[in-house]
Amino acid sequence: MIKYIFVSLVLSLVLVNAIKVQLSTGTQGFNRHPSPFIPGLNNAGGGYTCVTCTLILSVVEQYSLIHEKSVDAAMDDICGFLPGEMSKLCTYMVSIYGNEIVQYFAEVQHADDVCHKLNNVTADVQPSPLVSGLHKGKVHPHPSKVNESPLDWFKDLINRFSKDHSPLEDVDGDKFSDEITFRGYNWRGRDCDDLNNQVYPGSKYNNPNAGPYTDWNCNGIKGLNSTSNIGYEDELCGNSGPMGVIVVGDSAGAHFSIPPQWLTASEINSTTYNGMIEIIANEMDWPQRSTYTGWNPSTNEVPVDSIYLRMRERNLCNHRDYQNTAVNGADSHDVAFGLAQTIARNQETDAPVLLFLELIGNDVCSSHHDFDHMTTVDEFTTNTLTTLQYLDTVLPSGSHVVFVGLADGRVLWNSLWNRTHPIGATYEQVYDFLNCLDTSPCWGWMNPNETVRDFTSERAANLSLVYNQIIASHTYQHFDMQYYDFPFDAINAEWIAQGGQTWQLIEPVDGFHPNQIANYLIAGYFWDQLTQDHPEWLGSINPNNQLIQQMFGDQGGYN
Numbered sequence: 001m002i003k004y005i006f007v008s009l010v011l012s013l014v015l016v017n018a019i020k021v022q023l024s025t026g027t028q029g030f031n032r033h034p035s036p037f038i039p040g041l042n043n044a045g046g047g048y049t050c051v052t053c054t055l056i057l058s059v060v061e062q063y064s065l066i067h068e069k070s071v072d073a074a075m076d077d078i079c080g081f082l083p084g085e086m087s088k089l090c091t092y093m094v095s096i097y098g099n100e101i102v103q104y105f106a107e108v109q110h111a112d113d114v115c116h117k118l119n120n121v122t123a124d125v126q127p128s129p130l131v132s133g134l135h136k137g138k139v140h141p142h143p144s145k146v147n148e149s150p151l152d153w154f155k156d157l158i159n160r161f162s163k164d165h166s167p168l169e170d171v172d173g174d175k176f177s178d179e180i181t182f183r184g185y186n187w188r189g190r191d192c193d194d195l196n197n198q199v200y201p202g203s204k205y206n207n208p209n210a211g212p213y214t215d216w217n218c219n220g221i222k223g224l225n226s227t228s229n230i231g232y233e234d235e236l237c238g239n240s241g242p243m244g245v246i247v248v249g250d251s252a253g254a255h256f257s258i259p260p261q262w263l264t265a266s267e268i269n270s271t272t273y274n275g276m277i278e279i280i281a282n283e284m285d286w287p288q289r290s291t292y293t294g295w296n297p298s299t300n301e302v303p304v305d306s307i308y309l310r311m312r313e314r315n316l317c318n319h320r321d322y323q324n325t326a327v328n329g330a331d332s333h334d335v336a337f338g339l340a341q342t343i344a345r346n347q348e349t350d351a352p353v354l355l356f357l358e359l360i361g362n363d364v365c366s367s368h369h370d371f372d373h374m375t376t377v378d379e380f381t382t383n384t385l386t387t388l389q390y391l392d393t394v395l396p397s398g399s400h401v402v403f404v405g406l407a408d409g410r411v412l413w414n415s416l417w418n419r420t421h422p423i424g425a426t427y428e429q430v431y432d433f434l435n436c437l438d439t440s441p442c443w444g445w446m447n448p449n450e451t452v453r454d455f456t457s458e459r460a461a462n463l464s465l466v467y468n469q470i471i472a473s474h475t476y477q478h479f480d481m482q483y484y485d486f487p488f489d490a491i492n493a494e495w496i497a498q499g500g501q502t503w504q505l506i507e508p509v510d511g512f513h514p515n516q517i518a519n520y521l522i523a524g525y526f527w528d529q530l531t532q533d534h535p536e537w538l539g540s541i542n543p544n545n546q547l548i549q550q551m552f553g554d555q556g557g558y559n
């Protein structure tokens with residue numbers, strides 16, 4: 001149960017906010033408060049502790065009421081539902097704090113009061129006894145329950161992706177992996193030869209060392225046509241104009257999503273937390289279902305559409321040529337001074353790309369209760385020009401850059417404020433709680449004050465204007481450019497016309513991100529725009545598609 005708190009809140013709020021802080025730390029040398037949760041992560045205050053505690057214990061409390069079980073039994077149940085090491089961590093935490101929690105529930109009954117009692121809810125940076133014990137390594141689990149600390153496992157898990165957002169398992173160092181998580185092929189097409197750094201998705205280079213007619217670009221097309229004596233890659237793809245898809249951006253570009261069932265006490269059962277560790281290892285993101293680089297097959301429950309899938313459908317030679325380099329919390333500065341450099345592309349030997357620069361909120365969003373932490377127009381211009389200057393050194397000739405403007409986040413408050421969050425409170429209460437503890441991902445928009453929300457949107461709109469100014473005043477050698485507004489209004493109108501409602505397009509747990517349906521609709525919207533404005537950017541339909549399908553089937557799939 002406590003593990004549940006750790007995972008859900010630490011990885012929702014801490015990932016969204018603290019990784020943003022950490023990006024800045026790495027590139028600007030900021031030194032902010034250390035996180036009381038995990039050494040190496042940062043915390044804006046003591047707030048995450050409070051949020052985490054209250055959320056976890058709220059779930060425990062509701063679960064115990066729904067199932068008419070004691071708090072003790074509720075914690076045991078939930079720990080048992082967690083997978084593997086998570087379950088151990090949960091048991092570990094309960095072994096340390098369970099008795100106190102049970103006792104406090106008996107005294108005060110409600111989760112937030114219990115957290116007060118546990119000294120988690122504090123007005124200053126005072127770490128809770130629970131967390132400070134972890135931080136200082138003073139806790140001693142009951143020896144009969146746990147033999148070794150699962151905290152080391154957990155800290156290792158977090159540290160693996162909190163420092164560098166390149167693939168973790170990458171033997172040959174070409175920035176592509178044959179693992180699925182930790183920035184593996186959920187994020188970038190799978191490396192079909194992880195021992196050869198000249199073999200990877202997007203390569204045009206027929207490496208003689210890889211052997212003639214091998215699959216040097218991992219698109220599944222290989223071999224020699226003995227009749228024509230030409231390799232199939234050359235024959236079927238050589239003149240097809242292959243084009244990769246890259247997104248550089250933020251948590252919305254990576255498709256951040258916390259499964260709401262994790263927090264919905266009435267739905268918690270033994271299968272609720274299946275796949276939890278993989279979800280964490282993907283930084284709580286779902287790039288494999290995202291607008292830009294989604295590749296999971298669509299189902300009735302999970303509709304997937306993406307720019308990559310559309311490009312692949314147009315030309316099967318593009319199979320596996322996708323890269324999602326988006327990072328939770330990223331803003332224009334992070335992209336300019338760190339994240340753009342995680343792109344894998346050889347300007348000389350790789351196919352050109354259709355690249356989306358997608359930063360829809362973090363330049364105006366933070367937990368700070370002021371406007372001073374928002375990026376100014378001048379800063380945004382400098383950051384964007386720095387990014388473009390770098391892209392001109394790595395993108396192959398014939399590439400295209402699509403700027404996605406900042407969102408108008410007023411839709412969040414307007415469509416959610418009086419609705420009920422999975423935790424049981426209204427969004428107004430949840431937003432207020434997060435703001436109170438300096439842990440909101442976006443004080444400016446998740447805010448009851450209309451003036452504050454309006455100012456945030458005004459700044460966002462002014463930043464978006466920078467893109468068209470750059471397009472009008474700058475040219476680059478290796479790519480051309482196009483700007484589009486973030487199309488939430490457009491897809492919302494489409495959704496409402498189909499009988500839907502706006503709140504159904506927003507992530508329920510964080511009350512902040514575009515959800516799966518929105519990702520699906522945005523992909524179709526951008527595709528239609530590009531088809532209309534720049535059909536030549538999308539390449540020709542490959543007349544060999546049918547032949548490729550007959551000969552190479554699913555082209556090796558994705559794993």
Ligand SMILES: [Ca+2]
Pocket residue numbers: 170171172173174175176177178191193194195
């Ligand atoms: Ca590799």
Ligand SMILES: [Ca+2]
Pocket residue numbers: 172174176191192193194195196197198199200
């Ligand atoms: Ca390789």
